[in-house]
Amino acid sequence: MTARGLEVSDVVVEYEAAGRWLPAVAGVSFDVVPGEVLGLLGPSGCGKSTLLRAIAGLERLVRGAVSWDGADLAPVPVHRRGFGLMFQDGQLFPHRDVAGNVAFGLQMAGLGPAERAPRVHELLAMVGLEGFERRQVETLSGGERQRVALARSLAPTPRLLLLDEPLSALDRALREQLAEDLARVLHETRTTAVFVTHDQDEAFAVADRIGVMFSGKLVQVGTAAELRAEGIDRSVRAFLGN
Amino acid sequence: MARRLASLAAVAALALTLSACTSGGQAKPSSTGGASGSISAGARGTVVLVTHDSFVISDALIAEFKLKTGYTLEQRAPGDVGVLVNQLVLTKDAPIGDVTFGIDNTFASRAVSNGVLAAYRSPAEGTSAAKFDLDSSNNLTPIDYGDVCVNVDHGWFSAKGIPEPVTLADLAKPAYKDLLAVENPATSSPGLAFMLATVSAFGADGWQGYWSQLKTNGVKIDAGWTDAYTVDFSGSSGKGSRPLVVSYASSPPDEVPAGGTTAPTGALLDTCFRQVEYAGVLAGAKNPAGAKAFIDFMLGDSFQAALPGAMYVYPVSSSVKVPDTWATFAPIPSSPFSMDPAQIDKNRDGWIQKWTDTVIG
């Protein structure tokens, strides 16, 4: 198999509301090549988070396929896809300390405590939380929690990292700071990633390429410059604010 | 996916192993009893006795039975006499035992007419026992008898200077208003016996009228013997408020303090209903020979002699002596009320219904 990265083709996901099944993602296709960070930008409710969860294997596909390096992922359960997912609110394990959270994925991969410790240290350093190993997660600030969540997602070196609005719960100053850090970390670790956000500045700061989603459809994909240059759908433009 | 299934199967397997482990740990003690009537080591097998929850037999007697006959005795006791008989009826196609003890004359006909029992005439049944025979069919063998009587708190009456009542009719007199506690015949065996005593005494036409008078006279109805005797009766250690209660002729000796020479309570011997308890071989028994051997054993001197102490009843055999305290404190009523078991069986449910209508309303 060649290193083709992520291929999403014609994916449809539905949700049930008042007894009827409605499409949340209505036939979306795109690729992410290894080492690339793709931003999915769109207003809330456009289906971008659902699409992300579908890639992770957390949502059932009604139609279409998600494949990695050419291999269809349909038969691969969530925990064997080798992907990482970072939630908007971190979802840290409350009964484990910081190190316990970061090491979790390594533990699942079968690493012993001796191998885990240096890796945990290295990742905490990378996200700027050196020496936080023994802290209880309940005592962390919002920004610190998201840094731990990022370190936790990166620890098992996922072949694809999925980020679901990782910064939107934070205040503006912190968000800008963390967006820079995130971009740096992703590029330093050459992580392939899909980054979901409703904030275009954030998307432009972190992503190499940006896909714009609207009403369950991917209306356009391109670099920041391309998106700004090309004329696009009026409703999207209204949302993007230019 | 395979891993996922495997791990889920592991949870299930763990559950099974856990229960299996624990069953392995507990199985041992009961295996000596030969749980499903299987062969017991070295001896002639097991006899399974199905009885009521008041049945008591000492380990010494079980050992003696084994020594004499080679059978190991195993017991089942699903509940009171009503539960016992109904269970025998419900399981008659596949009985859970070989021999039964404890069916009394108030339920005997139900057991016999449902074909639960196999006929057996024990050679050990002497003439004194034969007086208590249910009928000539030999389905049931009498083992013991006792009387349900109104018990009286002597101290209460002497303190008040009121003469104690003597007959059933006395209980309805205004002098004894609010003094009597009885059990509901629908939920209590002594309650049923006492109701039958009143039917026997006042006849099919008069007994309901008598109960109306009792009701007017403030009779207290309790669900069972325990709360009537231990809560409402003033003569028990519960120190209740009523000096008259329906109990057994054999209850007074137990209220005599250790070393005491007078009984604080007594039975009113003209208010008694005679209950006879029977044993029988179950139809379809796996071990009918063992069942018969146990009936013979129950009529033998050692079992008969133990009856008063163990179960508060009189032996049917005249060749054993009852305890001295019984002769003093629990005399046998000379002419208790009684009734043909077939008549009881025919009318029991209807009478209880009428009783409920009259007394509860």
Place this chain on the structure above:
Amino acid sequence: MTARRWVGWGLVAAVPLAFLGLFFVLPTGTLIARGFSTGGSLDLSGFGEVFSRPRTWRIVGLTFLQATLGTVFAVGLGIPGAYVLYRRRFRGQWLARALVTVPFVLPTVVVGVAFRSLLAEGGPLGALHLDGTLAAIVAALVFFNYSVVVRTVGGFWAHLDPRAEQAARVLGAPPWRAFLSVTLPALVPAITAAASIVFLFCATAFGIVLILGGIRFGTIETEIWIQTTQFLNLRAASVLSVVQLVVVGAVLGVSGAARRRRERALHLTAVDAARERLGRADWAPAVVTGLVGAVLIALPMLSLVLRSLQTSHGWSLQNYANLATTGGRGVLTGTVWAALGNSVRTAFVATAIAVVVGALVALVVSRRPHSRSGRRAIETLDAVFMLPLGVSAVTVGFGFLIALHRPLGLDIDLRTWWGLVPVAQAVVAVPLVVRSLLPVLRAIDPRLRQAAAMLGASPWRVFQAVDLPMVRRALGLAIGFAFAVSLGEFGATSFLVRPDRPTLPIVIYRLIGRPGAENLGMALAASVVLAALTAAVMMLAERWRPASAMGEL
């Protein structure tokens, strides 16, 4: 993938379903079916017969009235109790928590005698004229079930993140307002769980209704008992059993709907939320709980203890010394201590079965499938495992005896199997285990499980890493409840237990059913021992935490 995942969950569900099928549905169904067959053909005339009797309607009405009143009071008084005992801290709290549970296992006949001794004419509270009234029955029902509410709601409350309520306070809500608008809605899943259990317990209460109410306050349960054991009228009993099942089904349906409206992932903390010391501001719940504890719980128990210390020669421990004997004139075949040993051994087995089966049920039922049919299957499963609480012990007991001889055509006779006693007790305990675990499992944010799965954890390891640490307290609670149910179970046990190996409640029942101060004294002393054992088990269960299977770093 989804289909295969459901095969996996199906396998997990298969174990408890097989258990319930063999040890509950089959026996109960066989007995009920027998009532509807005459000479081998279906005969439903019993319905007309039973429903044409005005007494039936009166009894159905009384059952509802009793159970509703019992549930309303138990829940109303239990919520302040849960707050004081699980959300605040004070000296001696651990003891209070354990004592509150004791009534739950006391033999009904003992409680009946204790209550009546207080209420009967001439008793300490005789002037209130409560003997034989509905109020007495309801008080006893609350006495038994108070702890179900306190522990189920309290166990959940202890985990609830206090910040939502704090946020409401900061926004200007007075404490009661914050409680009503933020905390109470969050507690609804635990409250409905407790209320449905209590309702079923109240609706099927038997001994206490007979003793305290006489025949005037008959319920469906007492009527089934009388029809089955005294009249052998299976037709009427089967009709009433169906009525009972319909009532139970309706109650479960209503409580399920109420719960689902409220259900969502709540923010639960893994460790107990920091508990403040009980303070002046808590006076209202503290006074309510203090009164309930003193009057309703402590008074009957104290009178029990005092009476157990009385003998014909005055105060002494003689009744306790007698527990090493076989009773006055050898009423028992073994000593009371031997019976205690039997009870404990049986309870260990019953608890193991109930916890394994109950945990599997709770795990399956806590899932939230996407498809409507999947959700419906789970709702049904949820309700089915509650049924044993709502069916008469006499139906189950007789059912065992007629159905478990060659069950399913197999050449085995399970009726005489030693394991039937713990199995029967486990059937009753499983619903409590499920209800203890489920509110917590359901409140776990599913994204937490997804986070673990995304990091490579298999479903089993997700369970170990996320579910297990969160339900540790609830699991301790569930184990304690299961043990307590087994220790106190009388109805089904009395049908199945071997008389030469009786459990403690059976022995107590036997002792109290005989004349003589010595036997009554022993029965009361044995009840106190049973109560103390229960309190000790509950204290242990509360402190017990299964070692985190993952081995924290």
